[in-house]
Amino acid sequence: MAASLVRSTLGCQFARFLRPSLITAAGQTQSQRGVKRYMRAYLKELYNRRLRVGPEKLRHRSEFMNWNYNAEIYAFGKRLGEEFSNDSLQAAFTHRSYIEAEEARRADLGIDVASAPLGLTDNSELTQKGEETASRYIKAYLRSSYPTMFEEAIVAIHDHLMSDDTLSHIASHIGIGDLMLCSDFPPEESTLSKNFLAVVGALETDKGVKRAESLVRDLVLAQLVGKELMELWSVTNPMGLLMAVLDSQGRGPPEPRLQWQAGQRTIMAVYQVGIYSDKQLIGQSAGERVTIAEDMAAQDALQRMMGIGSGHMPLTFRTEADKMELRYDPKNISAEELMQTYELRQKENSVS
Amino acid sequence: MATQRVLQWRAFARTWWLYDAANQCPFVSAYRVVPYLQGKHKPIFHPLSDVGDHVVVINTKDIAMQADYWRTFTFFHHTGYPGGFSKASAWRVHEIDPTRVMQLSVYSRIKGNLLRKGLMRRLHLFPDDKIPDEILENVSDQIRQVQPVAKRLDQYSEEEVTEFPKFFDWPEDFVKDGYKRHMTRKKPKRRYTV
Structure with a gap:
């Protein structure tokens, strides 16, 4: 019984552990005549024994009682x-x-x-x-x-x-x-x-x-839910992919512009870059340097294109999801294929 | 979390603001400037978090005091030692250091807690518009002045002045520009320090 008492109080602070508790199981305080001073030494000894022996071995639930x-x-x-x-x-x-x-x-x-x-x-x-x-x-x-x-x-x-x-x-x-x-x-x-x-x-x-x-x-x-999906898929060259995507859609090339900056001569410098295509803002992000900000802005533009930006609808669950029309077979557009077609087209253009 | 990292970086970035104190009341200007130093204009503001911005105040030598305040407004100082008290009127303090009146009015506007000294370190005061490059390059926006700046008589062209309708002409022997400051005051007991 004492062992179980020790186990249940191991997580508590030492001083609190040594104070004999007067709260009964019913949650009511009981009056006690005097302070039992032997209790401190007794509980301290139990505590030290437990420390010496180490934590109890992890057991499967089925080894304890009431297991059906x-x-x-x-x-x-x-x-x-x-x-x-x-x-x-x-x-x-x-x-x-x-x-x-x-x-x-x-x-x-x-x-x-x-x-x-x-x-x-x-x-x-x-x-x-x-x-x-x-x-x-x-x-x-x-x-x-x-x-x-x-x-x-x-x-x-x-x-x-x-x-x-x-x-x-x-x-x-x-x-x-x-x-x-x-x-x-x-x-x-x-x-x-x-x-x-x-x-x-x-x-x-x-x-x-x-x-x-x-x-x-x-x-x-x-x-x-609540996960950053862009983190699960790391794009090595977001700007290159963005160029390929815009090219395939027949839109103008991405044009990064510095929107805002603060504290350039301090270690807390921040730059905000926006990416525009045909004078339309397609993505923006801040960064510690202009290059970082540009990279992150390209990622933001890709996020918005894929429908996982911060302003997009969350995923559907529960009964709404049952009504969803699932697309098992036709795969989505591949980023690698897009890049390859873009490179081929660039080569053709440079030759002609 | 790369995206979240830069968002955090941007949220806690310190912006540098420019404030032109030319012809502005230093006490009213302090009301305008202090919220920027404390970061009260930000949605993430909390009195215990250090989210304030930098403010660069230029042209403090040209601040304007209302009424007779240059003469009557007095700044007090006590070194803490016996007999360490000294006081000086605003014009005298301004004469010693042209940034001092602005600094004191901002300092007294901020609540006297542990953050005050730190906030004051982010206030950069310059008597004129000559700012070092390493400070000017940080500036990304400006704070609106607290009062409209009136055009001085010498800023109007000769033509505009002569064409302005007049009720009468001054007599030829009238001395228009004869005001001089009277230096009849007593020498201060102790030089106003700091």
């Missing part, structure tokens, strides 16, 4: 507001490594695995299914949300969303970490992300593609 795996799995589906079948959800949470470890354990105990099969299927199939669905839907959703966005940017955003980093973050926050059956503990990022995709695959098996896609939208695509 079937109930937890059922609750998982209800938390997400989805109707899973018990079998598919169980399969989604079972990792290959768990089955292997379990078989090895049984073999050690002398149980014949062939005669008494485990009856578990691993989630590799569901993972693959979920990955295909999620990947296809993310690209389609982005293409229809941003019809003028370059394909490279869409792929970069898609890669960010489908990375282990993002998916494991989502998975650990919807409680997949505790439900997973795998041999590694604490679970690795790749295992967590695969398991999330397996859940998507399980939902697709049970309820169809539409339902799985809306799960991907609500959990994965919602990660884009």
Whole structure:
């Protein structure tokens, strides 16, 4: 009991920890006759012992009491507001490594695995299914949300969303970490992300593609809210790309102009550059130097063209997104192709 | 976050403002200049954050005082030591240092907290319009003057003056330009310092 007391107060400040608390469980203060001076030494000793022993070993939730795996799995589906079948959800949470470890354990105990099969299927199939669905839907959703966005940017955003980093973050926050059956503990990022995709695959098996896609939208695509999309896709030569884009649209070449500057002779100098095409402002940004400002202004112009500038509409979610017409197949315009055609045209012009 | 970085840089950039104090009341000018020093014209203003701008005040030797203030307005100073008190009228202070009246009026306009000294460091005062290049190059905008500047008689052409309708002519022996400052005052007890 004392150990649990120490564990619960480890995060507190030392001095506060040493002050015996008079607040009962009901939250009411209790009168106490005198100050028990032995308590200070006692609690101090407990504290020092805990410091000597070090932090407690991380344990899986199932090692503690009140753990009902079937109930937890059922609750998982209800938390997400989805109707899973018990079998598919169980399969989604079972990792290959768990089955292997379990078989090895049984073999050690002398149980014949062939005669008494485990009856578990691993989630590799569901993972693959979920990955295909999620990947296809993310690209389609982005293409229809941003019809003028370059394909490279869409792929970069898609890669960010489908990375282990993002998916494991989502998975650990919807409680997949505790439900997973795998041999590694604490679970690795790749295992967590695969398991999330397996859940998507399980939902697709049970309820169809539409339902799985809306799960991907609500959990994965919602990660884009408040993110700087231009940061996910780094353009090496924004001004060159801008020239190519304007050329392909039959507009005048970009013309950077210094709009405003302050404190040129100080270390806090700031310059604001605007980019104009046919005397129309198409992008503007500030910078520490004129070259930086020009670069950022070109990026701003590209952002505005792709519909991800600060003044553009946010992404659509919930029921509005169900009405969206998804573009699975035709890819968006590619930045690299645009650059190549532009260079070719430049060469032709210089020859003639 | 590259885009956000430059936005932040721009939001916290210090602008340099130019203020022409020629024929302007220093006390009213202080009301105009101080909000710029404090950064009160910015949406990000907060009394505890240091977001003020620089103000370059030129032509402080040509400031204008209302009524008889050059003679009657007195600046006081105390060194903190016994007998360290001294005072001087505005014209005397202006004679010692032509930027001093403007500086004192701005200083007394700012609340006496820890920020005051720092804000005053961003006030650059020049007696005339000769500013060093490293300061003038920083300037990107100017502050509107507080009062309209009237045209002086000597700035009108001879023709305009003669053609202006007159009620009468001065007699030939009338001395028009004979005013001189009377130096009958007592010598100050102590020289006004700083």
